[in-house]
Structure formats: C-alpha cells, structure tokens
Amino acid sequence: MEGQLAEFLGGSALELGASHGALGHGHWRYGKDEDGIGWLVLDREDASVNTISDTVLRELDAHLDRIEFNLPRVLVLRSSKARGFAMGADIDALAEMEAEATETLLTEAHRVLDRLEGLSCPTVAVVHGAALGAGFELTLACDYRIAIEGASFGLPEVRLGLHPGLGGTRRLPELIEPTAAMQMMLTGSTAHTKKARDLGIADLVVQERHVRAAVAAIRDGEVEQRGRGLMARAFALSSARTLAATRMRRETEKAAPSKHYPAPHALIDIWEKHGNDPDAMQKAEIASFAQLLQTETSGNLIRAFFLRRTLKNAGGARDDIARVHVVGAGAMGAEIAAWAAMQGKHVTVSDPDEEALGGMIRRAAEICKDEHKDALETRDTLDRLMPDPGEYGVAQADLVIEAGPEKPELKAEIFEGLARRMKPGAILATNTSSLQLADFLEHVPDKARFAGLHFFNPVPKVPLIEVVSHDATGAETRERLLSFCTAIDRLPVAVTDYPGFLVNRALMPYLLEALLMMDEGIAKERIDKAAKEFGMPMGPVTLADQVGLDICLDVAESLSKSLQTGIAEIPALLREKVEAGDLGRKTGRGFYDWSDGTPKPDTSESTGEDLTDRLILPLLNACATCLREGVVGTADEADAAMIFATGFAPFRGGPLHYAGTRGHDAIRARLDEFAAAHGPRFKPDAYWRDVKPT
C-alpha cells in the first residue's frame, strides 16, 4: 500500500489483547481480558527485535507469579515487535560467559520454562515472523503454537558451534517426529509456515486478523494439538535410537566433521543416550551446552556471527538506489542483475548479444527456484528484470554497474558511452576483479561517483561484495554503495583500489602455491585434501576451476605486474590449461573434470608431509600486507571478507585471527623457513613483527 491509504490503514497491527496499554516496565507487558484471555507480550526495551536474555527470563518468572495467582482461562505469549517473535538468545551476553556461570544460568532458565510448561491453564504461543533458537524454545514450553502466515521456526545453534540449550533438545523430539526434530537441530534449518504445520510444530495457521478468534477457540477446547506424536514412542527403545544415531553420525560427519564441529555430534550422543528420560536429557543438555560454549570452534563461529553483523551494519539504512542498470549479461552481470531484481530493485540490463540477455532471464528463473521463491515472487522478480538492448534504462538508473569483459579498452569505451546518458547524481560502479580503477579515471563521467562493486561467483551463494574506492571516490558514493549492498542482502566490505583488492590479492598466492605444488609433482587430490582438512569448503585446485582458470590467470598476471614481491611466478600449468580452453567449471574441464557436476576428488590416501602451512601462510601473509597498507580498514573486516567471500574455515575465526592464535612470531618464523626453502615470495610481512595479536 502507498501514501495516505497506507497511513490510514496502518499496515497490519498486531493483536495484543489486554496487554495493549497495560502498565508496567521491563521487557514484558501483561493484561487480562474480560473473556479470560491473558496476554503476555514480549517487547524488549531499547531494541527493535526480541532476543532472550537472562533478564527477560527473570522478568517472565516474576510475571508467572502473578499469573499463577490469578490464573487466566488461557495464556497467550507473543511479541509486539513488527519483525517477529524472537531471534534467539542474547549472543552478546552469551559470548562472555564462563562454563560454570553458564550452567547456573541455564539451570535457572530451565526452571522458568518448566514453570511455564507446568501452568494449569492452556498456554498458546502466537508467532509472527521468526521464532529462532531460544525464541523457538520458549514457544516449545507452551501447549499450543499459532503460526501467523509467514512465520518460521528454527534452532540454528549448530551454526554457532552449539546445540539448543533451553530445553529444545528435549521438547522438540517430544513434540514432533524425533528424527525430523534431530534433522532440524543438526542442520540448523528453518521450518516455514506450511512445513511447520506439516511437522506438527504449529497447531494452527491463521492470518493476524483472526488471532483473537483462534485463541478463543483454544480456550473453548475446540482446537486439537497437532504434535505430541506417537512416533516418539518408537524411539523410546534405545536400540531404535542407536540405529538412527548411527545414520545421523554418518551424515553429519560428511557436512560437519567432528574434529572441527563437535556440537552436532554432542547432540546425537545426548539423544541416543537419554532420549527416553526427560530429566537426564535436560541435565545433559545443560552440561553439554556449557561445555560447547567454551570450545574454540564455538568462540570462532560466534565471532563469525558478529563479523557478519558488523558488515551488515556497515551499510546504513539509507538506501536510495531504486533503479539499477547493468552493462553486460555475462555470467556475473546476469547473476548480479537477477539477484538485485529478486531483492526488489528495478533492473535493466544491456548487452550487445541478445542471446546473452535471454540467458540472463533463464538464470534469473533458476535463481528464484533455488531461493524457494513462489510463483508470484518469481513473476514479480522477472517483471522487475528487463533485458534492455536499447539501453533505455541508463538514463533512469541511480546506479550503473559495468560487468563487461575484463578488457581495458572495452571498459574505457563503455564508460565514455555512458557519460552523456547517466542522470545527475547516479553512481557508476565496475565489477572488475583484475583491473584497477585508477586506470579509468579519465574515461568516467564523474570521478567522485565512480567506484568498484566487486561481486563474487556465484552471486547467490557468496554473500560478500567488495566496495572499492579509488583516491577520488566520494565518501557519499561509498556510503550509498554500502547501503545498497545491505539492501540487497549482501555483506559489503570497504576496500581501496589495490591490485586484486583484498580478497583476490589474498587468495591468489594460495591458489598459485597449490599450482606450483602440482608443478612439483604433488597430486592435486593431496593438495585439496590438506586444505579441506584445515577447514576450507573446497581445495584450492577445485576452487581455481570453479573461479575459472582464465580469471585466475588474469588476476595473477595483473598482480605480478603491479606487485614487486610476494607473488609466485605464474605456473606454466595454468597458461597451458587456459590456452587449451579448459577453463574449469564453466567449460566442463579444468584441472578436474566437471562434466558431471562438482568433482569429488578421492582424498583417501594419506597426506604424507603436511602441506597445510605452505598453502595457508601465503594467504595470511597477503592479508597482513593488505591490512598494513590500508587496503582494508581493520583485521576484523579482513577476516570477515575472507570468511564470507572464500569460505575461509569459519571455525578458525578468519585468517588474521587464526594467525593471532598461533602467534605472530611463530607465523614469521614459519614464513622464514619457507622463504629459505622455496624463495622470496614467502618473505614475512613487516606486520608480523610490528603488530602484536590482540
């Protein structure tokens, strides 16, 4: 809705019953209707979303005193925040806690939830938006859950190296089919409205306008509980659980090896051992949670969570870019355009090749499918995405993104062609990955409104965008671009105009070292295995194939041209592949055969000499150089960029954090050893000597 009508009708107000206008302070408000419905509403002070903290639970405890004393006929729990029920535990508070304090706190928290569960009146959680983690666990202590259309439920604790800690490990397998419950907790996946109803998490799905009637129906005993399934009984037998647990362990090991990710394995252990004994389960959950919270994995995954938040917040809320024009419908241009359109931007795309524009539409339809967009969302996305061979969109665009081939003359020509047609105030950004912005300044219409927006391939899977400023890029331009990135649900990091910017500058020495090892006769499978054991999502040789060997060569050449030191000679192997036209995934063959999808190299043989440091340290060293030279603002941003662009083992907290854990002196000594053995490309950066880890 727009304008006055929207203002008058006020979107959709939440039904808050008698709590509306109820007095009181703190995070909760409570009021009881004449018809016997008690409304207990969570509305965290000084926050736009709800999280569950220890104060929230203590105040809930105090409200339960009053509620028990004057029992309503039915108690409703809900949030008054527009954005949803609750996002989970207060992670900032959690991150600081010692093991013993954690146990004490959790035991107390469990007592409060048990008390809620034990109320003698029916209790109903009304959920709009997301109920995640501790928020979901709070609803699990209620007798009924009403989902408002669009609601979602999930226990994503494994992503923080934890498992549920507020009774979720016990209550969810009691409520729904136990293996489905375990699946949700092991993968941290979210059940959206329909799935939540099918699973038995939600007893009713209603529109907001019918909440009061639905609650009254529960009060009057007209609604049956959907969960409380009989399946739980099948797993009361420990032999049945052992059978299921064995399968779960096998699956989990593939996605999250226990060596690096202990939490899901701990969860399976608890369930297998105590699945038929709620009290023992509760105790084990508390102890295990407290223990996991102290692990390095959890500490680093929580760190990654904070880093994500930091990047997200780097872009302010003031996004003023509504119309985007993309020049070039190649693989990157097409995905950038499709993604932006899916996130609500009006996007036009030009390309001299109309077939490429057609391919872009097909790709956009695929992305909508992969992102689970429904028929209407897909239609609207495709309606917002206009192939524009006539380049009509240029004159209206707030932002023009150039995603043409990596040929300097061609880019210069494109920039000059745009100059006369872009509207005043519009930003011109290039998606170049191997060229420097400074080389184009005389060709662009407005230096202050020229910057880099470096997306990564594939755009829907890699959340990071480098926002690149050259010396004359205006601060306002940078801010607007950061906000734009946040608005299209990507993570921006501000970097300067440096060869390879940050991510490719740091990644390339790692990839080149891998290729040099291959040149030396080391099997590519062994190299990839070493990196995967370190925790990389894929090995460097596979990654080079995925990025595209032509692009690797472009970036490597541009780096070796512009940097005096620190970069390996480009291995002949790479040139040969590119000359032969074997460019990796996109041509079906690179170092690996991609004709049947992502290769799964056989990595069963033992690795022999440890290759890990020789691969990883060049990457760390390059990050140090970038930080020292001011390419990126802080070590945290560098770590975040490498985690969210390359998947750098998140449980290690990022390259510089990892270096800090090992000690800068140790890193320097190891680099010196490699320099002596393999050459000056390993020369330790001055950073290791000058900066102490924090």
Added chain:
Amino acid sequence: MNGREVFLVDGARTPFLRARGKRGPFTPVDLAVQCGRPLLARQPVAPDAYDMVILGCVNVIADEMNPARVAALRLGMGEAMVAFSVQINCGSGMQSIDTAFRYIREGRGDLILAGGTEALSHAPMILRDEAVDWLAGMQRSSGPLATAQSALQIRPSHLRPVIGLERGLTDPITDLSMGQTAEVLAHHFGITRQAADAYAIESHRRLAAAQEDGTLADEVLPAFDREGNVYRRDDGVRPESNMKKLAGLKPVFEKPYGQVTAGNASQVTDGACWCILASAEAVETHNLRPLARIVDSDWAALDPQVMGLGPVLSVTPLLQRQKLGAEDIDLWEINEAFAAQVLACLKAWQDEAFCRDVLGLDAPLGVIPRDRLNVHGGAIALGHPVGTSGNRIVLHLARAMAKRGGKRGIATECIGGGQGGAMLLEVA
C-alpha cells in the same frame, strides 16, 4: 472538431508470434508487459505519471481478468493507476486508442497508455455443454447409488473438447466462420483466387523488406521468455512464397470450391502493442515528441455475414465529415483479415452503384493505390492477434507517416460480428 488536440507520441509492440499448435510462451498480460516495459523505460516520464491504462483484449484468460489492470500493476505504474479493458472483437486495440483519444480531447486526462493484446495460442479448450451438465449432476447427486447412476450417463463424445478459438472465430448470429464471410464478399465482388493470392504474396514481400531495412526497429521490440529464448521478429512472414505454392493450398472454410486458404488469410498469432497518447500540455510538460495527431474516428455496423466491408462503412462517413476525398489520404492501413476482404473493400469504393446506393455518394470514392496501402505488409504476413491488430495499424500508420512524409493517414479494420472502425491521423 471540438476539444483539445490529442497526440500519439510513441508506441511499441512485441514481435507477432504464430500459434504453433501448442500454447505460446506468453499469456496476454505477459505480452503486454514484454513490450510495455521498454516502451515506458524510454519515455522521459515516470511510469506512475500516466492518467490511466486502457487495453483491448478479446480472449482474456481466467488468471488475468481485466488484463489492463494486471498489466498496469506488473508494469510498475503504481497501485493508484486506473485501468480498464475494452472489447469490440477485432477492433479492441483501436477501441482503446479511441477511448483514450476521447478522454484527452474532453480534458479528462493528459497522458494515457492504450494498447491491445492477444494470445490466441492460449485460447481455452472448452468442455461440451453435455460434459458440464454431467459434472454438475455428479456434484449434485448424493449417496453412492445416485452418484453411480450419474456417472454412467457420460458418453465419450461429451469429452471431446471444443476448441475455443474455433468458436471465437465463428459469428454467433449467423454461424458463419470469419473465413466464410470472406467467401461471401469474394463472391459478391468477383474477387478471384489469383487476385487474393497475389495480394497475399505482396504482403509477405513488403513485411520482409521492412524487417530487413530497419523500418520496424523502434516499433518491434524483442521479447524474452523464461527459457531464455529471444523473439526478435514477426515469425509468420514467408518471403519465399509464390503463386505456384499458394495455388496448391486447399480452401480452409468452404471445401472444395471455396477460395479462402491459409495462404490468403491472416495468421493465428500472439502479440501485444501499446500506444502512448498525450495532450498538448503533456507534450510540452514532459518534452515529448509526437509522431502524429489523432484527428477523428468512426465506427459502423452492418450484417455480420459481410463484416469484411466494415472499413468501407466506417471510413466513408469519417471522410465526409472531414470533407476529404480518397486522394487526400497519403497512407492507408486496412487490416488484412483476408486478402479477398481487403480487395472487396477496394472494389466497393470504386463501384458506382455501391457508392451511390449503399454509401449515398454522388460518385465513387475512387481508387486507393496499392503503393499507399499497407506499405509494410499486413496481417496476412504478420498475423492477426485480434485484440492487438487495431492498435498495431494505428501505431504503424503514425510511424510510417513520420518516416515517409505525407500529411494524412487512415487506419481501419473489419470487425467480426459485423462492424468496422476507422481512425484519421495527421502529421504532428
């Protein structure tokens, strides 16, 4: 003529895509969005600055009731955009322009998007009445016995679907198919099979030439489907066609002696077209560049059996009112429903008795030279998406006038059910 001046400032259409025996890639509104998006994007006016949207469409599909409004919203023209659909069969696309013209002339709007769209390949398969009754009976009957008895009443013939398109192209009053109405005219006006075939060949030749020399560049904009296919040009054109090939075709509507064949009739096709109409104030405010001025329009009705004479009956009073003769018109677009039908119109205007007795003229209106008529081909080569064609001929007339010079032009069409529509343009 009283009222404010009205200009046609721009317009664009999709390529016209032949129906190939299965549903085409686009629904009626999809087609309208495909050409509407780039058309709106190249205007110096925001999409929500229009006063209203009017869209002609004959075969509306169930998911797109009032296609004008669905299209306006999908085109991002804002929730406050008034939009309605119009339907006068083959004249719907011109009806939308005429309605917009009248709104602006009266001062009730300054900027209106008026179009036509049709996806004949999406015309529904219809259940026979017997089958509908049977289904209703099944739903009404209660108890297993009654249901079983109801179920037994179905006959295989009930389930043979009716092709909606076939019924749509048949006049409900006379039960003559449109092709048969052309046979009637050919008979009355002595149009030979050879003359009709020769006319058809020329239509293909002209369209092919226009496609080659870039005449249609700003008018026909490429369409893109979800599978990534790109549609660049009208795909029904057959420049290689010749008299021998056409002579080999069998009559479609009146076998074996009829003369209307698939070769000398318009093609069954999907396509959409939009025109932007503006007042003089809007032209000035938004710095628009008019292609043409809309001067006047007229509609006429006659016996459905001879609906093909619609152009003659609608154009003549328009010319009389404007005190113009045939020679004053520099360019003509007569929609080519059938070659024989166009030729019958031309003959009627040259026939002294017809002009005197039917049109009330002192002398025949005269000859419309072939080099002023459908100069870039017509529906025989392009196809005839019924709700769209009237819009296309007005847009193309305006563009052809702007390109070739010449002061006045007329676009006119015959309308199934026995009507005709005509519109007079002048260079702006």
